[in-house]
Each structure stands twice: as structure tokens, then as C-alpha cells.
Amino acid sequence: MEAPFRRSVPEHREAIEEMLGVALRDLGVETIDLDGALRRRLAQDLVAPRALPPWDNSQMDGYAVHADDLGVIPLSVVETIAAGQAAHALERGTAAPIMTGAPMPAGANTVIPIEAAVPDRFPLESELAQGFTVVLGTGAAEGSYVRTRGSDIDEGAVALEAGTVMGPTALGIVAGLGIAQVQVIAKPRVLLLSTGDELVAPGTELAPGQIHDANTTLLRTALRAAGCQVDTVGVLDDSPATFTTSMREALNAAEHPYPLVISSGGISKGAFDVVKEVLANYGVAFGSVAMQPGGPQGAGMLSLPGCDPVTFMALPGNPVSAFVSFEMFIRPVLATALGLPARTVAIATLTEDMESMPGKMQVRRGTFTDGAFTPMGGASSHLLAALAASNAFILIDENTTHLDSGTRVNVLIIGDGA
Ligand SMILES: Nc1nc2c(c(=O)[nH]1)N[C@H]1C(S)=C(S)[C@@H](COP(=O)(O)OP(=O)(O)OC[C@H]3O[C@@H](n4cnc5c(N)ncnc54)[C@H](O)[C@@H]3O)O[C@H]1N2
Numbered sequence: 504m505e506a507p508f509r510r511s512v513p514e515h516r517e518a519i520e521e522m523l524g525v526a527l528r529d530l531g532v533e534t535i536d537l538d539g540a541l542r543r544r545l546a547q548d549l550v551a552p553r554a555l556p557p558w559d560n561s562q563m564d565g566y567a568v569h570a571d572d573l574g575v576i577p578l579s580v581v582e583t584i585a586a587g588q589a590a591h592a593l594e595r596g597t598a599a600p601i602m603t604g605a606p607m608p609a610g611a612n613t614v615i616p617i618e619a620a621v622p623d624r625f626p627l628e629s630e631l632a633q634g635f636t637v638v639l640g641t642g643a644a645e646g647s648y649v650r651t652r653g654s655d656i657d658e659g660a661v662a663l664e665a666g667t668v669m670g671p672t673a674l675g676i677v678a679g680l681g682i683a684q685v686q687v688i689a690k691p692r693v694l695l696l697s698t699g700d701e702l703v704a705p706g707t708e709l710a711p712g713q714i715h716d717a718n719t720t721l722l723r724t725a726l727r728a729a730g731c732q733v734d735t736v737g738v739l740d741d742s743p744a745t746f747t748t749s750m751r752e753a754l755n756a757a758e759h760p761y762p763l764v765i766s767s768g769g770i771s772k773g774a775f776d777v778v779k780e781v782l783a784n785y786g787v788a789f790g791s792v793a794m795q796p797g798g799p800q801g802a803g804m805l806s807l808p809g810c811d812p813v814t815f816m817a818l819p820g821n822p823v824s825a826f827v828s829f830e831m832f833i834r835p836v837l838a839t840a841l842g843l844p845a846r847t848v849a850i851a852t853l854t855e856d857m858e859s860m861p862g863k864m865q866v867r868r869g870t871f872t873d874g875a876f877t878p879m880g881g882a883s884s885h886l887l888a889a890l891a892a893s894n895a896f897i898l899i900d901e902n903t904t905h906l907d908s909g910t911r912v913n914v915l916i917i918g919d920g921a
């Protein structure tokens with residue numbers, strides 16, 4: 504069993520970055536439909552299998568014509584080319600009504616919009632049958648209103664580079680290229696568990712002394728929003744023997760070892776702190792980080808007898824402590840590994856005085872609006888409602904015990920936690 508660690512926030516961050524960096528290094532690749540590919544990271548360069556547009560086509564509803572035929576002499580109007588049709592070659596001295604997106608006929612190199620034609624309307628079927636002419640003037644340059652093959656992207660060009668995290672616009676080009684499935688970095692599969700005999704699932708009536716398990720939902724959704732696939736086992740028993748058996752079953756139920764297991768609760772100095780009591784014997788180090796909330800922490804490579812070794816993060820049980828720990832130590836590493844945008848920092852003016860304890864970085868929650876930061880709730884780590892009403896953190900360093908209202912501070916924008 505390792506001696507308890509005592510770390511500053513940067514020291515713990517570095518230790519976790521290193522540990523999770525290794526755990527998230529080789530996530531593998533999966534092939535998925537575009538429908539499920541939003542925010543996924545491309546595993547390899549996406550090469551255009553065809554040019555886009557695949558053929559020259561019209562940018563306007565108008566007449567397809569050869570530029571040398573433009574002028575004052577009436578041109579015979581031939582069969583209309585609609586979008587979705589293959590075009591017949593155009594003879595010199597004629598013009599073909601063409602619709603936006605329809606393929607340019609061979610022999611034509613210019614489109615004159617209908618508004619510039621004389622007459623400025625398309626012929627009726629009957630007029631076309633009798634012979635219809637149009638004057639297209641001389642104003643247009645050769646190639647006007649023609650979208651040439653490959654003018655968007657050439658066949659064989661890299662449309663999206665490996666590592667791109669795909670949003671709607673990236674997925675739009677993939678679909679436009681006719682590709683239905685993409686190879687993406689697999690989501691890390693995280694096992695999440697809560698501990699505490701006082702906990703019951705939401706939707707269950709409370710017996711005396713019980714509370715509802717908030718952390719499973721809070722951390723599961725935060726992990727999902729950060730690009731993980733999450734398996735949960737709910738609340739594990741506080742007795743060491745049952746906890747150990749349940750842990751073993753949960754670890755061995757997975758087809759492949761989890762790259763990461765996260766627990767909340769059971770790691771401080773109580774008489775029933777089962778996570779620490781059991782897992783300290785099998786490779787997980789416990790200690791304290793000079794941070795509030797989120798002081799108690801555990802982390803390490805868990806080698807439970809009978810199970811494959813797994814990277815384990817033991818977070819404190821108070822819901823705000825668990826979430827702050829996730830934001831400070833886990834999400835930044837996931838963001839790097841999975842290409843998520845990192846949390847942004849904004850400069851804000853404090854709307855009220857704040858006090859902070861010496862020797863610890865305090866992470867207080869609050870709202871950032873119109874350049875101002877207003878603390879929500881106090882420092883206590885059970886204040887879930889104030890967390891839910893907040894959209895930002897202020898990080899007060901360990902040497903600062905007081906901040907005046909009006910001070911310019913940096914705040915970390917967390918949004919709604921997603
Ligand atoms: N004597 C000391 N006591 C405590 C210390 C300390 O240094 N000395 N540290 C305190 C701090 S700070 C924290 S944070 C907590 C961390 O405790 P644990 O990680 O062992 O968590 P628990 O004791 O299991 O639970 C703490 C608190 O949170 C509630 N909880 C736990 N899990 C959930 C959940 N899934 N959903 C909702 N609420 C949860 C639990 O009921 C407790 O109220 O220790 C302090 N004590």
C-alpha cells in the first residue's frame with residue numbers, strides 16, 4: 504500500500520494527465536454511419552472518391568449556350584435539361600433551357616440566366632414543338648454561371664484530415680462525396696460506480712437516512728458529453744467483501760478491459776470508506792489535493808486479483824466535489840485525446856466580495872453574464888442546486904484569501920456541464 508500523497512492542483516493534474524494519457528492512447532477504430540458521427544474524430548484522412556461537383560453543371564436557371572454564339576442573332580431553343588437528367592450534346596447555333604444543378608451539355612460552356620434572355624421566360628412545350636428562338640446578348644464571359652467539375656473538391660484530394668472532430672459542416676462534405684460510413688476513433692468505454700449505503704436510485708422512495716444517487720447521473724452524462732461510452736453499475740455495497748466481489752464481477756463482465764474506471768465516494772477518513780479500504784491494497788494511491796472542493800482523491804492502476812489491470816480514478820462522494828474533480832482532472836485529458844474543445848477562460852468582474860481558505864485552490868461556482876461573475880451558493884460541496892444554476896468556475900489560488908467586489912478575475916466557462 505502506498506503512503507497517502509499530498510499534492511498541489513498542478514501536481515495532481517500532471518499525475519492524472521500522465522496516467523490517463525497512457526490509458527487513452529490506443530482506443531482503436533470503429534466504422535460508423537454518418538448519423539452517429541457527430542463530434543466523432545476521424546481516424547484517417549478522408550479522401551474524395553470522386554470530384555465534387557462530379558460534372559460541370561449550371562449555377563442558374565437559364566440557357567446553356569456556347570459563348571461564341573452569344574450576340575444579337577436569335578438561337579433555336581432545343582430540349583430542356585432538368586436537374587437529374589443526362590444532357591444531350593448541344594449543337595452550335597442553339598441554346599438549351601437548363602435548370603440550376605442540371606449537367607452542362609457537351610458543346611456548351613456558358614449559362615445565361617433566364618432574366619437576361621429575350622424573351623425572359625422559358626418556352627411552353629407547344630412553343631418548343633413549333634420552333635422557338637431566343638436572343639442571349641453579348642454581355643456574358645465564357646464560363647459564366649458554370650460550376651465546373653471538381654471546383655469544390657478534386658477527386659483524390661483530402662477532404663478532411665485524420666483527427667478532425669466532425670461537426671455538421673464536415674459531415675455535410677462527407678455525405679456530399681457519397682460516403683455513408685466513416686472510420687472514427689472508438690469511444691473510450693468507462694465503467695462508473697457509486698458507493699455509499701445511504702444511496703438509492705432516483706425514482707425510489709427514501710427510507711430514513713437515505714439520499715438519492717446524484718453522482719451516477721451527473722458523471723455519466725458529463726462523461727458522455729465528453730465523448731465516452733459509459734457502463735454503470737449503480738451503487739456498490741459499503742462492505743469490503745461485497746464491494747470486492749461486485750467490482751470483480753463488473754470488471755470481468757466487460758468483453759475488453761476498461762480503459763478507465765471511475766468511482767465516487769468512500770475515499771476520505773470515515774469508518775466505511777470502502778473504496779479506499781479495499782483498493783489501496785491493489786495499486787490505487789489515495790491522498791489529498793490542495794483543492795476545495797475535491798480534496799480527497801485516489802488514482803492508480805488497479806490490479807484486483809482475478810481481473811485485468813485497469814486505470815482507476817476514485818473521486819470524492821460529495822456531488823460538487825465529484826464534478827469539480829472531473830472538470831479539473833479528467834475532462835482536460837479526454838478533451839485532448841478525443842479532440843473536444845477545451846473549456847474557455849473569460850475575464851470577468853466580480854460582483855461581490857469573496858473569501859477563500861488559505862493553502863487550497865478554491866473552485867467556486869457562479870454565473871458569468873455580460874462580463875460579470877456572480878458566485879452561486881457557498882463553498883460547500885453538497886450544493887447541487889447552486890452548481891446547476893452556475894455556468895462558470897472561478898479558481899482562487901491557495902495564497903488568496905480575499906477578493907474585493909469589482910476585481911477583474913479569470914473564470915472557466917463550464918456551461919451546463921456538457
Ligand atoms: N474527518 C474528515 N471527514 C471528511 C473529510 C476529511 O478530510 N476528514 N473530507 C471531507 C471531504 S472534503 C469530502 S469531499 C468528503 C469525501 O468523502 P468520500 O469521498 O468518502 O465520500 P462519502 O463519504 O461517501 O460521501 C460524502 C458525501 O457525499 C454524499 N454522496 C456520496 N455519493 C453520492 C452520490 N452518488 N450521490 C449523491 N450524494 C453522494 C454522501 O452521502 C456524503 O454526504 O469527505 C468529507 N469528510
Ligand code: MOO
Nearest residue numbers: 796797798824884
Ligand atoms: O473537498 Mo470536499 O471535496 O470539500 O467537499
